[in-house]
Amino acid sequence: MKTIEKIEFHxxxxxxxxxxxxxxxxxxxxxxxLDLHIGRFVPWHWHRAVEIFYIESGAPECCTPGKKVRFxxxxxxxxxSNILHMSRALSRSEKNISLVHLLDPSLLAGExxxxxxxxxxxxxxAAPQIxxxxxxxxxxxxxxxxxxxxxxxxxxxxxxGCEIKLRRSLSEIWLMLLELCLPLxxxxxxxxxxxxxxxxxxxxxxxxxxxxxxxxxxxxSAFLSERECFRVFRQALHMTPVEYVRSYRLQAACQxxxxxxxxxxxxxxxxxLGSSSYFGKIFREYAGCTPSQYRARWQDCDN
Numbered sequence: 188m189k190t191i192e193k194i195e196f197h198x199x200x201x202x203x204x205x206x207x208x209x210x211x212x213x214x215x216x217x218x219x220x221l222d223l224h225i226g227r228f229v230p231w232h233w234h235r236a237v238e239i240f241y242i243e244s245g246a247p248e249c250c251t252p253g254k255k256v257r258f259x260x261x262x263x264x265x266x267x268s269n270i271l272h273m274s275r276a277l278s279r280s281e282k283n284i285s286l287v288h289l290l291d292p293s294l295l296a297g298e299x300x301x302x303x304x305x306x307x308x309x310x311x312x313a314a315p316q317i318x319x320x321x322x323x324x325x326x327x328x329x330x331x332x333x334x335x336x337x338x339x340x341x342x343x344x345x346x347x348g349c350e351i352k353l354r355r356s357l358s359e360i361w362l363m364l365l366e367l368c369l370p371l372x373x374x375x376x377x378x379x380x381x382x383x384x385x386x387x388x389x390x391x392x393x394x395x396x397x398x399x400x401x402x403x404x405x406x407x408s409a410f411l412s413e414r415e416c417f418r419v420f421r422q423a424l425h426m427t428p429v430e431y432v433r434s435y436r437l438q439a440a441c442q443x444x445x446x447x448x449x450x451x452x453x454x455x456x457x458x459x460l461g462s463s464s465y466f467g468k469i470f471r472e473y474a475g476c477t478p479s480q481y482r483a484r485w486q487d488c489d490n
Contacts (some may be wrong), residue, residue, distance in 0.1 A: 208304050213291035213294050214291070214353070215288075218285075221274065221286070229273055229274045230273055230435075231272070231273045232291075233269050233271050237268050237290055237312065239287070239335045239360060240263050240286060240359070241262075241337050242284075243260065244285055247259065247283045248277050248444075249266070250408070252270075256319060262322060262323045262333070263336055268312040272318070279447065286336075288336070288339060312331075316373070317368060322336075332367070339356040347452055374476050385409075385420065387408055387409040388409045388428070389431075392432055392435050393435065397457055398459060402416060405428055405432075436460050440460065441481065444478055452466075
């Protein structure tokens with residue numbers, strides 16, 4: 188099982204880069220400690236892989252454009268393919284630990300266009316309204332799925348036939364999730380369109396955040412008006428474009444401070460946050476401490 192303390196992204200996007208995700212068996216088992224992530228949260232991102240998870244301890248919150256769900260220990264769920272999502276630690280009294288199965292849908296579907304893909308995989312991953320499926324142990328059928336999710340982590344990696352056993356377990360979990368969602372809601376083209384537009388604008392921010400740019404330029408990157416740009420950001424990320432740009436720049440500053448690569452002044456300039464006095468002011472509002480204090484705190488964690 189791979190321990191995840193941070194996530195990385197493909198260059199020029201916010202699609203998560205999944206290391207050790209092999210083409211011949213596209214699957215990763217991960218142990219995720221949210222408290223070890225900078226800021227104790229994972230920022231907005233997406234990936235083609237489906238995320239099936241179990242909460243070992245803590246009480247993280249997962250957000251998608253359409254839902255915000257708190258997951259206490261013993262609960263779990265599924266985040267659908269290519270869905271924008273973020274998560275953050277809520278509990279400070281205990282570690283926020285999740286066990287996560289990350290799998291490309293092809294692992295279960297087999298050959299592209301197969302009957303299994305058409306009947307059982309595509310109907311679920313192509314339903315834009317199904318962003319996240321929460322599972323709670325109080326419900327008997329959901330408790331059974333949660334137990335299967337947890338048991339699948341106990342298959343030893345070096346055991347003979349482990350890949351077949353794992354795929355069998357994940358297939359059983361998938362079928363139960365599909366049954367839980369039936370009948371599937373009618374698809375609406377608008378959801379897919381907005382999803383594509385917000386991703387285009389997020390990529391623009393990630394490529395240009397060190398520079399000065401206007402909201403009209405950001406909107407133009409997705410062929411939208413400024414008014415539509417504000418509407419899509421509020422609908423998808425529950426914030427304005429200005430708030431997202433500032434948040435992303437501050438996240439980038441946090442990463443640079445934790446790595447200790449540049450001076451505080453240079454980091455503020457490199458992240459498009461201007462003078463050291465302005466950078467210090469908005470950073471204190473964001474993190475509750477100065478940039479120098481933040482750097483010292485995270486460097487102490489590494490020692």
